[in-house]
Amino acid sequence: MPAETATTHGYTATKDQLLKRLKRVEGQVRGIQGMVDDDRYCIDILTQISAVQAALDKVALGLVDEHTRHCVMGAEGEEREEKTEELMAAVARLMRRG
């Protein structure tokens, strides 16, 4: 992960940024539990779920960025080949959602 003080751009995320986003997602998921418990209108709950999925996608893209820049590019030969395959399989799973 880039240093805390690094100015990140695009999809790059520091460890601290990823942890903050995940903490927020955790709170959003608890909020959705509350909405279900209170029998809130389905559509409003679905809107929150879509927001959580978009937030998780952003975390995922930060990790894909990290893996590409450091794990893949930091490796050579057979190891780089392997890490590229892992990258592609991860992107495929994210596109297919599971």
Next chain:
Amino acid sequence: MPAETATTHGYTATKDQLLKRLKRVEGQVRGIQGMVDDDRYCIDILTQISAVQAALDKVALGLVDEHTRHCVMGAEGEEREEKTEELMAAVARLMRRG
């Protein structure tokens, strides 16, 4: 939401089932925070995020099912028209993830 004791099939989910799934998602998100904190391998963390996305999709489908069966079909005329539009907008957001 169908009664707790209702035998559900397909995508229908009882309130209790939705809450259990959301509780599990909350735990998974905390688990992902731990993996990031421990600098675990990006690909392993991405695998967990894809699992959370799939679990959230299942919760969302339960709510889409609920909205279709009760809110849309329980309404008539203009109100049914409105709730159908809301259903379609929710499905579009889920397909586009955000």
Next chain:
Amino acid sequence: MPAETATTHGYTATKDQLLKRLKRVEGQVRGIQGMVDDDRYCIDILTQISAVQAALDKVALGLVDEHTRHCVMGAEGEEREEKTEELMAAVARLMRRG
């Protein structure tokens, strides 16, 4: 499908509108073949593929809308139950893309 002259709103689409969108998608796919043949820059080709997927999603939403309004709501009892399950399975496939 709603009559050709029907004013559609939201996701509802007439048969003619669906056919026009699909014709355009067909042309876009041929265009992508040309870009691959000409060894155009991967990112530009990927941008076109994302545009085709968004267009196909729009066609799909038109059909989900059609199925909900006519097939599901036009049926009763056991048949409506069956068509609702089919609707949910189709939405799940679209969310998971395949």
Next chain:
Amino acid sequence: MPAETATTHGYTATKDQLLKRLKRVEGQVRGIQGMVDDDRYCIDILTQISAVQAALDKVALGLVDEHTRHCVMGAEGEEREEKTEELMAAVARLMRRG
């Protein structure tokens, strides 16, 4: 693009393989037009659209693989930085479908 005779693995695709897949997608889209024209059951048409989406995903992954292995890894310094950003933006669009 890897040579025609190259044994590809994982997501890597030769130019010829990409063109064949795209040709098949073109035929599938024409097939869907026929189904709409014949007023075939919406759910059956939706099943075909999901199949086309999955096929397009496969083409896209082949191009992401190509871009990663050749454009990104073949570049250095500022150019590699730029091509990595382009890769991430393309992956984000594919995840969001448009």
